[in-house]
Amino acid sequence: MAAKHHSIDAYIGTFPKDVQELLQEIRAVIRSVAPDAVETISYDMPTFNLNGTYLIYFAGWKKHIALYPVTGKISEALAAELSGYKGTKGSVHFPLNKPMPLDLIRKITELRIAENQAAAAKQAAN
Template identity: 85%
Template sequence: MAATKPSSIDEYIASFPEDVQQILQEIRAVIRDAAPDATETISYDMPTFNLNGTYLIYFAGWKKHVALYPVSGSIAEALSTELSGYKGTKGSVHFPLNKPMPLDLIRKITKLRIAENEAAARK
């Protein structure tokens, strides 16, 4: 992780080794493509996409994986087969850096998060 707190997603990504930077940029591009109306920011020292005035999705690079947050119970259930090969914590999924990044799965998670976000915004 960066020694100084990043003020932008570009700064955050630049703090990683080149091979990891490429992976983080791919994830960023997939999220941007799936959620074109979301705005980029840094929150909790992680790249964050906000939509409808609240967070949509975060991602973070770690030593051996990239984590994606949040993965709600309903998303975990809807994508249980696809997520079964990945570790994570309650509310996140970890994608190992030594395996191909599942960009289609990241797109699906983002789209499900948009649906959750929009449902919450309507309440």
């Protein structure tokens, strides 16, 4: 099955203007924290890869923007800040009708980079 979107720009372009702006803000935050990450589309979602593996995904939905993955370690580290948001195991949902928590997205990305680097170091050691 071919991906519906061939780039993050094409993906974002399918949303209403106000949601496009939010998605671009999230993209910019991730890019600022992970400038070496490679942008791609995976599972038909904007994805940032680092050290040859995925770092973080985000996706627009009808009423929220989801960020993946929110691992157990991240959930514990940011429990208080994440408590105001719904999600599924491994994701957090940011409602479209509330301000995007860009600082929280920055923190999640920073923690994902640390997890990614630890995994890459462990793999290199084996």
